[in-house]
Amino acid sequence: MDTSDDTDSLAPGFLVAAPKLEKGPFEQAVILMVHHDDDGAMGFIINKTVDLDFGTLLQNATHDVGGSLAPESFDQHVLFGGPVRLEQLWLIYKDPDPEIEYSAGIGSANFDPEHVENVGDIPIHEGWTLASSGPTIESFATGERDTPFHPVIGYAGWGPQQLEGEIEEGSWLAVDFDENLLLETDPDDCWEAALDLVGLDPASFMMMGGGGMA
Numbered sequence: 001m002d003t004s005d006d007t008d009s010l011a012p013g014f015l016v017a018a019p020k021l022e023k024g025p026f027e028q029a030v031i032l033m034v035h036h037d038d039d040g041a042m043g044f045i046i047n048k049t050v051d052l053d054f055g056t057l058l059q060n061a062t063h064d065v066g067g068s069l070a071p072e073s074f075d076q077h078v079l080f081g082g083p084v085r086l087e088q089l090w091l092i093y094k095d096p097d098p099e100i101e102y103s104a105g106i107g108s109a110n111f112d113p114e115h116v117e118n119v120g121d122i123p124i125h126e127g128w129t130l131a132s133s134g135p136t137i138e139s140f141a142t143g144e145r146d147t148p149f150h151p152v153i154g155y156a157g158w159g160p161q162q163l164e165g166e167i168e169e170g171s172w173l174a175v176d177f178d179e180n181l182l183l184e185t186d187p188d189d190c191w192e193a194a195l196d197l198v199g200l201d202p203a204s205f206m207m208m209g210g211g212g213m214a
Contacts, residue, residue: 070143
């Protein structure tokens, strides 16, 4: 894995789906990018949910939660992160006091998109962490930790140069990271809110065909 600092990396940041991506999992999707380098890219759709809450998901899955599930866990929606590895549960959470200081994202030698669940808690932006470890999932499920978080199943992945080609074709608009999309924006409003960050309205974006760098 190339450990060099890639100034063209889109992670951390967001991808906004162009209107041409219709009738599929990426229709009007907003994707939080957590990894992007010459070897490929990985991200999580943050504005599509599954018909299952966090508490029920854990009850139905094999996750062994040591404590009692907090009542709030049954009110927490689960995001559909993408079509890859739907059996894997991740958490994207606000981490005001991370154990590992964020530096240059997770595009490093210890990151492998195919085995990211074995890495533990990984800082993806200053104050934000990606996790798949049992203890972290349990700490949120039982209410031990109460910082904002999103449970996610599945992710979106691209091979080498695949994402770059899709951007050139006009399939995606890249925008800078803004935590308000994770903290304060309803999933149904997220696509329009992401466009608003770069001064576009949905009608103009659709007329343009979308795509490119903001």
